[in-house]
Amino acid sequence: MKEIIIKGERIISFGSIDGWSDLKARIRFNINPPPADGRCECCGRSLDELEPFGKAGDPLVGDFSGALLVKKFRPFAPPDEEVDRIMDPLFGEACAEDECEMAKRKLIEEYGQEEGERLELYYSASSTVRASWECRDCAVLDVHEYYETLDKRHSEKL
Secondary structure: OOOEEEEOOOEEEEOEEOOHHHHHOOOOEEOOOOOOOOEOOOOOOEHHHOOOOOOOOOOOOOOOOOOOEEEEEEEOOOOOHHHHHHHHHHHOOOOOHHHHHHHHHHHHHHHOHHHHHHHHHHHHHHOOEEEEEEOOOOOOOOHHHHHHHHHHHHHHHO
């Protein structure tokens, strides 16, 4: 049975989907909707190719029995130790606007405009989460394995 996280008169948010019919929800606003093509967002396999989740603990905590895709939350970019080493001392704690501006100036002074902006963008992306619809094989991957699988899939498309 598909999991529904939020359901209102004109809004819905699924936590899992069991089949093609779940992709055709006729709700005005679907929060983090599943992919319309019915594919795992990590490995790219279609609903028709996926093995359903089992009872609680197979393979995730929680009962997703029969689900083909589950909604997980992943960072926009994998953590990078070198970026964290540079950025944490500058931006690791919540900072007031003037403190953040001073930290940005220091970053650009030390690394240059282009590299400073790249570091800031990457740090922000690796600290921000997004929804990802995943099959039972991909849902158990750690963040680095997830991005390795995703990178491999995208490089095969090229």
